[in-house]
Amino acid sequence: MSDEDRLEDIVLVTVDSLRADHCGFMGYDRDVTPTLDSLAEDGLTFTNAIAPAPETNSSVSAMLTGQYMNPDLESDGGGYTDRIRQHMRARRTLPHRFDELGYETAAFTANPWTSRYFGFDGDFNHFEDFMDESLADGLVAQGGDQRGFVGDAAAQLLNWVQGQDMFMDWESFADDVLAWTESADSPYFLWLFLVDVHMPYLPPGDYRSRSRFLSYPANMSLFAGQYDLPFESVFHDVLVDSYDDTIRYTDEFVRRFLADVDGDPLLAVTGDHGEAFGENGIYGHGPAVSEEMLHVPFVVANGPEGTVDHPFSLRGLPELLPRLATGDDFEDLLEPTAWARNYDPAVAIRGRDWRFEWRPDEERVLVREDGEWEAASVPELESLGRDLLENRVEAERERGRVLDAADALASEAAL
Numbered sequence: 001m002s003d004e005d006r007l008e009d010i011v012l013v014t015v016d017s018l019r020a021d022h023c024g025f026m027g028y029d030r031d032v033t034p035t036l037d038s039l040a041e042d043g044l045t046f047t048n049a050i051a052p053a054p055e056t057n058s059s060v061s062a063m064l065t066g067q068y069m070n071p072d073l074e075s076d077g078g079g080y081t082d083r084i085r086q087h088m089r090a091r092r093t094l095p096h097r098f099d100e101l102g103y104e105t106a107a108f109t110a111n112p113w114t115s116r117y118f119g120f121d122g123d124f125n126h127f128e129d130f131m132d133e134s135l136a137d138g139l140v141a142q143g144g145d146q147r148g149f150v151g152d153a154a155a156q157l158l159n160w161v162q163g164q165d166m167f168m169d170w171e172s173f174a175d176d177v178l179a180w181t182e183s184a185d186s187p188y189f190l191w192l193f194l195v196d197v198h199m200p201y202l203p204p205g206d207y208r209s210r211s212r213f214l215s216y217p218a219n220m221s222l223f224a225g226q227y228d229l230p231f232e233s234v235f236h237d238v239l240v241d242s243y244d245d246t247i248r249y250t251d252e253f254v255r256r257f258l259a260d261v262d263g264d265p266l267l268a269v270t271g272d273h274g275e276a277f278g279e280n281g282i283y284g285h286g287p288a289v290s291e292e293m294l295h296v297p298f299v300v301a302n303g304p305e306g307t308v309d310h311p312f313s314l315r316g317l318p319e320l321l322p323r324l325a326t327g328d329d330f331e332d333l334l335e336p337t338a339w340a341r342n343y344d345p346a347v348a349i350r351g352r353d354w355r356f357e358w359r360p361d362e363e364r365v366l367v368r369e370d371g372e373w374e375a376a377s378v379p380e381l382e383s384l385g386r387d388l389l390e391n392r393v394e395a396e397r398e399r400g401r402v403l404d405a406a407d408a409l410a411s412e413a414a415l
Contacts, residue, residue, distance in 0.1 A: 006187075007101060007102070007103070007187040007325050007326060008187065008265065008266045008302075008303070008324070008325045008326075008327075009186055009187050009188050009189075009190075009263060009265035009266065010098070010103075010187070010188070010189045010190070010265060010266050010268070010321055010324070010325050011189075011190045011191075011192065011257075011261075011265045011266070011267045011268070012094075012189075012190070012191045012192070012268045012270075012317070012321065013192045013194065013253075013254065013257075013267065013268070013269045013270075014060065014063075014191070014192070014193045014194070014270060014271065014272050015194050015196075015197050015250055015269065015270070015271050015272075016056065016111055016193065016194065016195045016196075016197055016198040016271070016272055016273075017197045017198045017199070017271065017272075017273065017274065017275045017285060018197050018247065018250075018270075018271030018274070018275075018296060018297060019271065019274030019275050019292055019293075019295065019296065019297075020049070020271075020274065020295040020296050020297045021292075021295070022243070022244060022247055023036055023037070023247070023297045024036070024037040025037045025040035025041070025045060025297070025299065026047070026297055027371065030244055032244045032245075032247045032248045032251065033247060033248070033251045034251060034255075035251045035252070035254045035255040035258075036251055036254060036269060036297070036299055039254070039267070039269070039299050039301040040299045042301070042305065043299055043300050043301040043302070043303065043304075043305060044299065044300040044301075044303060044304045044305055044306055044307075044308070045298070045299050045300075045306075045307050045308070046298040046299075046308045046312045047307060047308065047309050048295070048308075048309060048310065048311045048312060048338070048350070048352060049270060049295070049296050049297065049298035049312050049314060050294050050295060050296070050311055050312065050313050050314065050338040050339075050340055050348075050350050051063075051271065051272060051273040051274065051293075051294050051295075051296050051314055051340060052068065052313060052314055052315045052339075052340055052341070053068075053273065053340060053341060053342055054273050054274075054285050054286055054287070054288060054289060054290070054293035054294060054340070054342055055273060055285060055286040055342070056111060056113045056114060056272050056273065057080075057084055057113050057114075057118065058341075058342065058343065059272045059273050059314070060113075060114050060120070060193075060272050061084060061087055061088060061120075062314070062315045063094075063272070063314045063315060063317050063318075064088070064093050064094045064095075064120070064317070064318065065087065065088065065091035065092070065093050065094070065318065066091075066092075066315050066316065066317070066318040066319065067087075067091055067315070067399075068315075068341065068396070069083055069084065069087040070083070070087070070399075070400045081117075081118060084118040084119060085118060085119035086119075087119075088118070088119035088120060088122055089119055089122060090406075092318075093122065093123045093318070094189075094191075094317060094318045094321065095107070095123040095124045095189060095191070096123040097318055097322050098189040098321075098322065098325070099123065099125075101187075101322060101325065101326070102187065103187050103188055103189045103325075104125055104126075104184045104185045104186075104187075104188045104189070105123070105124045105125045105126070105188065105189045105190075105191075106124060106125060106126035106127070106128075106180050106184065106188065106189075106190050106191070107120070107121070107124045107126070107127050107128070107190070107191040107192075107193070108128045108173055108176065108177050108180075108190075108191075108192050108193070109128070109129050109130075109191070109192075109193035110129075110130060110168040110170070110173065110193060110194060110195045111193050111195050111198075112129070112131055114129070114193055115129035115131050116129055116131070117129075117131065124191075126180060128173070128176065130168060130173065167200075167202070168195060169196055169204065169249075170194050170196055170249075170250065170253045171204075171253075174253065174256070174257070177190070177192060177257070178257075178260055178261060181261055181262065181265075182262060186263075187325070188265075189321075189325075190265075193272075194250055194253065196246050196249055196250045196253075197243070197246045197247055197250055197271075197275075199219065199222060199223070199275075199284060200219035200220075200222070200223065201215070201219060201239060201242035201243045201245065201246050202215065202216075202219065202242070202246075203242070203245040203246045203248070203249040204249060207245045207246075207248055207249040207252075208242075208245055209241050209242075209244075209245050210238055210241050210242055210245070214235075214238045215238060215242045217235070218234075218235035218238040218239050218242065219239070219242070221235050222235070222239060222283055222284070225283065227282050227283055227284050227286075227287055228281070228282075228283065229278065229283045232278065236277065236278060239277065239283075240277055243275065243277070254267075254269060258301075264302045265302065266300065266301070266302045266303040266324055266325065267300070267301045267302055268298070268299070268300045268301075268321065268324075269297070269298070269299050269300075269301075270296055270297060270298040270299075270314060271296035271297060272296070273285050273293055273294065273296065274291075274292050274293045274294060274295055274296055275292065275293070276288070276290060276292040276293055277292070279291075279292050286342070287342075287344070288342075288346065289340055289341065289342060289346045289347060289348035289357060290348075290357075291355065291366075291373055294340045294348060294350070295350075296314070298312070298314070300324065303324050304324065308334065309352060310334040310335065310336070310352070311335070311336070311337055311338035311350050311351060311352060312333075312334065312338060313338040313339060313340070315339075316333050319333055320333055336351060337349050337350060337351050337388065338350045339392060344359065345359070345360070346358065346359045347359075347389055347392075349385055349388050349389065349392075353367060353368040353369075354366065354367045354368070354378075354381055355373070356381065356382070356384070356385025356386075356388070356389070358385070358386075358389055363382070363385070363386070365377070365378050365381045365382050365385060367381075
């Protein structure tokens with residue numbers, strides 16, 4: 001293979017809870033992303049990248065497969081965990097696509113919600129989630145049945161002591177990542193999932209702009225509030241500052257990784273979803289398909305250059321990244337709108353400067369002017385949003401029927 005035909009090493013860094021408008025290259029006025037800002041200036045930036053969903057499981061499963069989970073499986077007796085596992089097992093995943101191109105593949109994820117417990121390891125040659133069986137056994141309890149604040153707080157305290165769950169900083173496994181890149185055969189595909197930006201926002205001391213005296217009670221207040229923030233007037237600014245500190249700390253990972261890794265792999269950095277800080281009365285992520293929870297940064301370094309202003313759903317990563325690896329054009333992947341959803345259900349359809357949000361009891365249109373989103377009465381956009389929603393829902397239903405039939409045939413063949 002000539003140098004011109006050589007496949008690029010690819011590294012995908014997913015940063016949990018990183019919203020777009022807290023990055024300098026996306027217009028933020030705080031200097032929290034100097035490395036990403038530099039990469040965006042010289043690389044490829046997607047200014048309207050949209051997460052598939054406002055929480056990790058649904059978003060990342062779509063990012064790695066290009067498809068949403070079949071929403072009907074749970075009604076057939078399968079629980080949430082089984083639904084994720086079956087989805088990851090039955091789809092042609094991003095690592096599988098790279099394997100077909102001759103890549104060695106690996107993943108290092110500090111997030112238990114993208115662990116082998118949910119089947120995210122399936123198509124990787126090497127997979128590390130840093131979980132032992134006791135942590136896996138407790139995973140569903142933490143995210144499923146509500147045990148109450150005292151029980152949850154005790155579990156979080158244990159995870160903090162163990163350096164697990166959302167308390168595993170990137171420095172604890174960065175050397176393992178570099179060691180793998182040194183031993184891997186080129187070309188390789190490496191996926192890294194970092195949780196430093198996820199709540200609780202507790203960066204190391206050198207990156208802390210707020211005292212521990214303030215950041216700890218602010219984070220505990222957020223955790224106790226379940227999307228609300230008790231004592232908001234006291235703790236709001238503390239949380240935003242602490243959140244920015246975790247972004248600054250994560251930006252340092254990108255700088256150090258590029259300085260230490262051999263060669264110049266094509267590096268893509270994005271978020272799995274965003275984060276809210278009081279917009280529409282909500283803190284955190286998950287319950288809404290809002291701009292704050294769905295608009296994420298997406299920058300590619302050591303590859304193509306330029307700016308993409310078209311809306312781009314991260315469900316397109318399984319198509320986009322292999323094309324970047326081979327140097328193929330990706331313009332045909334860009335569409336006028338991007339789709340996002342949760343399973344409440346709620347749906348958002350995002351254009352460049354407009355968005356249509358739908359829930360069973362509410363729908364609305366928002367337009368962006370001078371960087372701000374405002375609700376607006378635009379009958380043409382309302383009609384367009386409803387038409388796009390109806391077409392997409394019917395397409396999802398048809399896909400679900402096809403998948404159900406395929407699963408039934410596979411089950412019969414296994415007998």
